[in-house]
Each structure stands twice: as C-alpha cells, then as structure tokens.
Amino acid sequence: MKAILKFSLLGITAATALYSCGPQKTEEAVVEVVETKTPTLTLLWETPDSLMTNESVLYDESTGTIYVANIEGQDPSEKDGKGSIATISKDGKIINPAWISGLNAPKGMAISDGKLYVTDIDELVEIDIATSKVSNKWKVEGAEFLNDAAAHNGTVYFTDMRAGKVHSFSNGEIATVSEGHESINGLAVAGDGTIYGLDASGLKKWNEDGTTTVINSTVTGGDGLVILGDGNYIASKWQGEIYFANDSTQTLMLDTKAAESNTADIGYNAAEKIVYVPTFFKNKVAAYKLDY
Numbered sequence: 001m002k003a004i005l006k007f008s009l010l011g012i013t014a015a016t017a018l019y020s021c022g023p024q025k026t027e028e029a030v031v032e033v034v035e036t037k038t039p040t041l042t043l044l045w046e047t048p049d050s051l052m053t054n055e056s057v058l059y060d061e062s063t064g065t066i067y068v069a070n071i072e073g074q075d076p077s078e079k080d081g082k083g084s085i086a087t088i089s090k091d092g093k094i095i096n097p098a099w100i101s102g103l104n105a106p107k108g109m110a111i112s113d114g115k116l117y118v119t120d121i122d123e124l125v126e127i128d129i130a131t132s133k134v135s136n137k138w139k140v141e142g143a144e145f146l147n148d149a150a151a152h153n154g155t156v157y158f159t160d161m162r163a164g165k166v167h168s169f170s171n172g173e174i175a176t177v178s179e180g181h182e183s184i185n186g187l188a189v190a191g192d193g194t195i196y197g198l199d200a201s202g203l204k205k206w207n208e209d210g211t212t213t214v215i216n217s218t219v220t221g222g223d224g225l226v227i228l229g230d231g232n233y234i235a236s237k238w239q240g241e242i243y244f245a246n247d248s249t250q251t252l253m254l255d256t257k258a259a260e261s262n263t264a265d266i267g268y269n270a271a272e273k274i275v276y277v278p279t280f281f282k283n284k285v286a287a288y289k290l291d292y
C-alpha cells in the first residue's frame with residue numbers, strides 16, 4: 001500500500017512539472033468599443049422674417065400643418081389684441097400669416113379632439129381647427145403668465161410661469177395639478193401620461209404621488225421641451241440654446257446667442273426628426289434636422 005501511494009505521488013509531481021514547462025494557453029480579453037454619436041442639428045430652411053415675435057411652434061402630425069404663435073408686440077404680457085396664429089408648410093412657406101387674429105400674446109399650443117388650445121396671458125383659448133374660428137375662451141383664476149401647453153388623452157396641461165403652477169383642462173373644467181415650481185415653462189407629456197417640465201431646478205418629471213423628481217439639474221430655465229424616448233429629451237432656452245439631454249448628460253446642439261437669435265418654445269416632427277425653432281425677435285421660424 002505504501003509503495004502504491006509513493007508511486008502515485010511521484011506521478012503527480014512529474015505531471016505537474018511537465019505542465020509547468022509546457023506552453024501556456026492565455027485568454028485574450030475582448031473589449032467591445034461602442035461608438036457614441038454626438039447629437040447635432042442641421043439647418044434645413046428658414047421662413048421669411050414676417051412672423052412677428054413668434055414664441056411657439058406646434059407641428060400637427062395628422063395634417064402636416066405647422067402652427068406658429070405670434071405675440072406681435074414687444075411685451076409678452078400686454079393685452080393689445082395684436083397676437084395671432086400663423087400656419088406654415090413643411091417646407092417653410094407661410095400659408096396664412098393670420099390664420100387666427102385678435103389674440104393678445106399667444107404662447108404655448110396643444111391639439112386635442114380637433115381643437116387647438118393656446119395660452120394667452122391669463123386665458124386658455126380654444127380654436128376649432130376645422131372652421132378656423134375661436135370656439136371658446138376660459139379665464140384662469142389667479143393666472144399671472146400662462147406659457148407652455150401639452151395634451152394627452154383629452155386633457156390639456158399648461159404652465160403659469162410666474163405663479164409656478166401647472167394647470168389642466170378637461171371637459172370644460174380647469175384645475176391646478178401642481179404648484180411651487182419656480183419659473184416653470186416648458187411642458188411635455190409622455191405616452192404613459194407622465195408629465196415632464198422645465199423650471200429653475202432643471203428638467204423634472206412628476207411622480208404618481210404628485211411629487212417631482214429632477215432628471216437633469218443642468219438644463220435650467222428651459223423654454224421648449226420634447227420627449228424623444230429612451231430617456232432622451234430636447235430642451236430649448238429662450239436666450240438661444242438647444243440641448244440634447246438625459247438623466248446624466250447634456251449636449252449643446254445649437255447656440256445662436258451671438259446672432260441674437262432666440263430659441264423659444266420649439267416644435268417637433270417625430271417622423272422626420274425635424275425641430276422647428278421660433279426665433280422670437282428675429283421674426284422667423286427655422287427648421288433643423290436632428291441626428292442622434
């Protein structure tokens with residue numbers, strides 16, 4: 001028994017020595033390199049500079065019509081009756097410079113159930129698209145400076161920038177959804193009904209319990225907001241900046257401050273990835289192709 005054990009140990013030792021002296025098989029680490037594309041905006045066209053103090057653009061995906069809210073005057077809170085809604089085509093031609101006239105200082109727009117809803121200082125204006133007529137106006141109690149608007153499943157949401165509130169309109173009734181948001185402006189609603197907004201704290205979303213979570217604290221004081229999906233967004237700042245943003249980064253895609261061209265409440269054609277930019281005092285709308 002002892003002899004057999006000794007032989008076995010010697011065999012193991014020899015085998016180990018042979019293995020140690022033989023060529024070693026090494027495993028090469030495979031590193032997958034994922035290239036990330038920098039989001040860009042490329043200018044496609046600009047309208048003539050006759051859309052006076054245009055603040056907001058809305059693309060109607062059902063008809064291809066682009067609506068433009070024109071303040072006309074210099075004061076965005078003055079009730080002067082000079083405001084209008086213009087219509088332009090997808091190739092930048094002005095179809096009707098005063099499709100709707102007689103407004104004051106129209107800003108955010110949203111489409112719901114065949115109606116175009118427009119915020120107008122302290123009123124929510126309803127326009128029947130088929131007849132091209134104002135069909136109703138709702139005074140918003142305590143309103144100070146109504147701004148952006150968005151619609152989802154028959155409900156229109158809109159912000160009051162100076163009062164720091166988000167309101168809703170449904171079935172002829174206006175209610176306050178949320179308040180306490182400093183300089184709340186840009187607004188968008190996702191397919192699942194989640195509300196997103198831009199205020200002094202950055203890009204935020206509303207939780208089911210009514211609280212909010214800041215997604216990106218760098219993109220502050222934004223004006224227009226677009227939800228791209230997969231956690232990505234476009235946010236514009238009135239001063240002349242447009243960002244591609246998510247929960248961890250932001251990329252400045254457009255900076256027109258040196259040209260003194262503003263980038264107010266942007267519109268978006270999701271099918272063709274085109275961003276429509278109202279330039280405010282430059283009095284024209286510019287269209288940019290988004291690549292990301």
